[in-house]
Amino acid sequence: MTTTATTTERLAAAWGDQPGILGFLSSVDHKRVGRRYLVTAAVFLFLGGVQALLMRTQLIGPEAGVLSPEQYNELFTMHGTTMMLLFMVPAESAFANYFLPLMIGARDMAFPRLNMFSYWVFLFAGLFMYAGFVTGDVPDGGWFAYSPLVLDEFSPGRDMDFYAIGVIFLGLSTTAGAINFLVTTFKLRAPGMTVSRIPVFVWGIVAIAFMILFAFPSFTVAPLMLELSRALDMRFFDPSAGGDPLLWQHLFWFWGHPIVYIQLLPSTAIVSTIIPVFTRRRLVGYAWVVAAMLATAFISFGLWVHHMFVAGLPQLTTSFFSAVSLVVVVPSGIQFFAWLATIWLGRPRWDSPMLWAMGEMLLFLIGGITGVMVALVPFDSLAHDTHFVVAHFHYLQAGAVVFGLLAGLYYWFPKLTGRRTHRGVARLGFWTTFVGVNLTFMPLHWAGLWGMTRRIATYEPGLGFEVPNLLATIGSYVFGLGLLVVLGDLLWSWRNGPEAGPNPWGAGTLEWATSSPPPDHDFARLPIVRDRYPLWAGRTTPDDSGALALATDDDLALAPPDLHHEVALTAGPEGDPQQVRTMPGPSFAPLLVALVLTLLSIAMLLRSANLVLTACGLLVVSVGAWFWPREGS
Template sequence: MSTVAPPSSGVSREDLDRLAEHWGERPSVRSWFSTIDHKRIGRRYLVTAGLFFVLAGLSALLMRTQLARPEAGILSPREYNQLFTMHGTAMIFLFATPMLFGFGNFLVPLMIGSRDMAFPKLNALGYWIFLFAGLFMWASLPFGAAPNNGWFAYAPLSQEQHNPGLHMDVYALGLLFLGISTTASSINFIVTALKLRAPGMSLNRVPLFVWAIVATAFMVIFALPALNADNAMLFLDRRFGTHFFDPSAGGNVLLWQHLFWIFGHPDVYIIVMPALGIVSAVLPAFTRRGVVGYPLIVLSIVAISIISFGVWVHHMFATGLPQLSYSFFSAASSIITIPSGIQIFAWLATMLLGRLVVRVPLLFLIGFIVTFVLGGFTGAMFALTAFDQQVTDSYFVVAHFHYVLIGGAVFPMLAGLYYWLPKITGRMYHERLGRWAFWLVFAGMHVTFFPMHLYGLFGMPRRVYTYRGDLGWDGWNLLSTAGSYLLALGLLLVLVGVVHALRRGRPAPADPWGGDTLEWSTSSPPEPYNFPVVPRVHSLHPVWDERTAESTGPGATEDRILSDGRRTVFTSELDARYERAVRMPEASLQPLVLATALLVLFTALLLGWYPLAGLAVVAVAATVAVWAWPPRWADEAAA
């Protein structure tokens, strides 16, 4: 196994100085607000999503404490409903997808040999909107106006006559606001992966993590409009008296569920897919070989992305829809387990045929496989209509989706965090502390959620804030609550490990693991320009490939050094043939200004200050016009 030589071997000191001048950002307050560097934005996504995860986790601890004993009075029904809704909403919309997009922001340009995302200013806008939308929703909690109807917000309980106040207005407007960020980020990932790959990185050499991110982005583009339409109709019903979900006026309450789950089930894979990509990215470094079955994994990623849009009704098996329709969705829900199983067997084969190096990232990958397979097994059970109708709205469902989302998303996230922490921070983590964190998280997760299968089967319904003591659920609930504190302790140790690495970790080499993708050919952390020489890729494992190493050596040509400005390379979509060099935009305050104008718009709509909302629309339009005004170098511009 060879390693790519430092790219600077083919670049003069004058070229390096020019690259640093064009791509570097002097530390200042203005730079902090105006940065468009994908690495800084990726780190911000990770930190911000982590903070929202902490808030959602504390909400979960309060709920578990309330449920530890029968008829406890720690939380009132009103408080429980708001914490319950904000926990689910934040975990799904403000943590899982943004955290994985944070990994994508930092890693995708590095993995494909680019110097930035295709649309750097749009990338910055996506982050600011994500931050403001999260604050918009969480700020409602101290005022007792937080969303309170569950993260799925079923009508008619979300209608004004059943749920007065601002609660569900915050939900509808907050998710509409956030949807702008998610859509912008998805477009950016797709264009970046198609047009900014290093020369030679044809589609059969694209890293599996990048495949997963692009598939996720396409799913977002097709799934999110249904959720946006749902939330827009809910807001119009509540605020302006329309009747989309009012049966007495010709509306339909099931319309909400159809639109929500047309988004909601692909969203499970929108969350899990990048995490599966992390598994495929991390595994080669700790098995000392490439992942088995690369073409099959790519096909499974594409198959999951398509089939996931045809299974939404399995969330509605108890709603009284025609029985015949259930059979089609039951079949699709069973079929989608096949491509997922292909990936599991590919990873197991990789571990069997490779030479395992047991470090903390690999431990989290093994924990992921165990937990995700168990969650997938109960998911296949839900594909059976008769079983689903028996356990619907019970804690069995809660157990299942936590096994899938914690096992399928959080465990890979933690594996990725430990794996790429040296690259992101330039510091190594403490191995023993990481191992303690793994075992506490793994044990705490199973102690918390496995008993839920049992007391779900024993009849405990979801979404209850208390229960009687003579139902036989109290012991199981106490065990789950104890497990939740164990899980929280493990996650706290993860945070302690990150802080320890930042403050006391030893400096990280460029490639501490022997990884195979291009980010490991850069310094730790990478320079602002990522690559002094845009590499020419000759292999699926470019860092293990000698010809790719030679492409960054003394023979590197000017069309791949590009030191005369902020420029990167455009290549063809399929086989990554060199097309031209394109100029990238400078740092700008426009993304922050536009996001602030949108924040004012949504806040004004929430509070009913419609003249202010009109002024905010004007500010949004003016900012977009300035943004879109052609620059002097319009023929080379990247927005």
């Protein structure tokens, strides 16, 4: 860094937050947003994990009597909702918020305030859904919430209202985040970052952001209809009034299948990011991998009926969706072969991120193979609603997605904290988790094939379910232990790990071109990109030492050093510089609007028209305050 101290000071003054609690509440820094998403998602992972362990304890043997059936229903509902909506998607938002701007050489997201707003809404929606534990109305109709089970007649009380209003509220956060990621990638790429130089992780986020824009409206409309049915006695799902309960299932799974790929794609994109770094060569088939991710995003909208094979739909319909479910294997296979070829042609080093990435590959493979099995209508008719399906999707969600996220966490941990983790403990954590996840979910395949159904609080003795269930319960404890080892390693290394330096892995993408952790303004000078791996520019393979120097000043050419709170906008697929724009600074408005939305959710929960109208009025005022220009700006 050859910029003068005064420039750095001026940049720090322009981009830093004010100290103390006010700075904490008004910050819009994308790195702070990312860190908050990460910590909050980890807390929800812990809560969802405890729920899972309670359920596994209940299933340790036949008729164990640890939980009542009512408690079991509440736990599997909250476990599914927590893991799908409050852990996996936000954990990916964490990485995307922190690293997407860094990877494309930008100083912030396109809409910094909207970004912090997304976080606050996610936090409050999560708390709102968990508030049922305090009031005693825990949602218990399943995270899939099928009618008529969740209508007033069979679910009296407010339990499913917490669910329906909470997910509508949360969808706002996810959608705002998706728009932000897309506009940031369209417009804030460093000059020279053409579409073929966009890092593959960013492509993964672009793919899921488009999926969110097309999938989440369905999961706004459906819970809205559910809530209107419950609160205002509307009849969408009531066959006696011309409605149809299957309409819910179509709307739910039109969102519910893409959401699986929304969770999986960033995880595979992380693997595609990590493998080149630890095999010391460029990703084989970059364009194919990107095309495969976009194809997966597209095809995933044609799969939803495979969740409804036993719902009594016409055979032509189920055949079509069965065929599409098989087609989606092709792009996944392309990614696999690209990874294998990269490892084959490179010189792999087995650092901890690489171990987790390999774990992700193996678990993805197993879950993918059982996915092909349940895509076949005759097989699914037998396996539907059994623990075989539980085993299948947990290999993908608890296996591939979690391992991909942990691969990313270990990979980017030095950038997040400036420290390195402990090699031995990291290995112990990996192997414990890996054994645990397999010991938990592999035996459930057999339990399912032998006929053990899901979502039932216990099972009878003498049906052969005892051994697989005992193994699965022991496995779940090992799984939990492994994650605790990981947590301990990360927490200890955060304070005590050795200094990492800017680029400890010798990686090639731009987030490693700045210090660890990055300064408030990310980059003192805007990078100019001439290569897909800018820090490897001019080299086909980096040198072995791992001591890759930062690219020379010529490679990262300069922008005038006095860019205050400014970012450069670029245009078109070539990333040509176009204009300079001053970004909005810290503001309390995002927090304020999120709080008003929480009030609106509570008003809807209480079914108070006056309170709803009051909240809407406050919403208009607070959003107005958000946009109203401040003096002197």
